[in-house]
Amino acid sequence: LINNWAAIAYYDGKFYESRRYEGLEIEDRVGGGDGFCSGMVYGLLNELSMQDCVDFGATHGALLQSTRGDTSMITLDEVKHVMAGGTARIKR
Template identity: 50%
Template sequence: LKPGDIDWEYIFGTLGVRWMHTGGIFAALSETAAETVIEAVKVAKKYGTIVSYDLNYRPSLWKAIGGEKKAQEVNREIAKYVDVMIGNEEDFTACLGLEIEGNEENLKELDLSGYKSMIKTALKEFPNFQVIATTLRTVKTATVNSWGAICYSEGVIHEAEHREDLEIMDRVGGGDSFASGLIYGFLEFNDGAKAVEYGAAHGALAMTTPGDTTMATLSEVEKIIGGGSARVDR
């Protein structure tokens, strides 16, 4: 894709699309992909469409078009137009040049004060961020992870229920499932505390079932949020 290929004016202006989600993996695919994202978010902002962006740093993708320097150049430009920024500690450091203090490199333990400090730093630099969200994953083994999430919204940091020793079947897609659950929570309830719970529960279900794409239903997500187990209902 390149700028001009998609009629963003029609999508955001005429159709009135409420929310646009994209991220760093798409932006890194080529020089023109990065330019297309920038074109899209500018028009979305013009019409008041909410923009969410998952930084999702992948060094192997950015390597072909300029590496970490290019990643920061592109992502810092896109960030000016983002309302809901999603990413983990590596993403915020590599893509936006923000540092997190307090988290050890191998992340056996997560220090939430480091994330909270990072959120404050991000808001100083990008006051347009209405929401900042990140998943909290501690990798114990390939098949056992602890999983949670935090979300800054309206001056408050909300923390989802932390799920210790989650048995992972397929961890690919956990971040995307978190993002879609978070987005659903904001569109449906406009509530950061609820949104982060939907995101974390949906991500957990996606990683404990086969495949990259979620097969979870809304009722299954809500059952997990309500304190139910992941046991199959028959």
């Protein structure tokens, strides 16, 4: 299954949009939304900018869907690698 993935947030009168993941190879869609939320919460708890929060959420959600199941074994370094422009495909 191939899908496109991105996220937006509206905060304090402004919209924030994540990087767009075009042609994302989906292994399992279960947990993509939970992955997004956990990335957002990570950003909020670490007092990151709203843009970074949306980017962490979208990236973690995209990576989560590239693996089977809804339990994330994705590392923070993997999320940061993709946020820096790497591919949204887990290397195992």
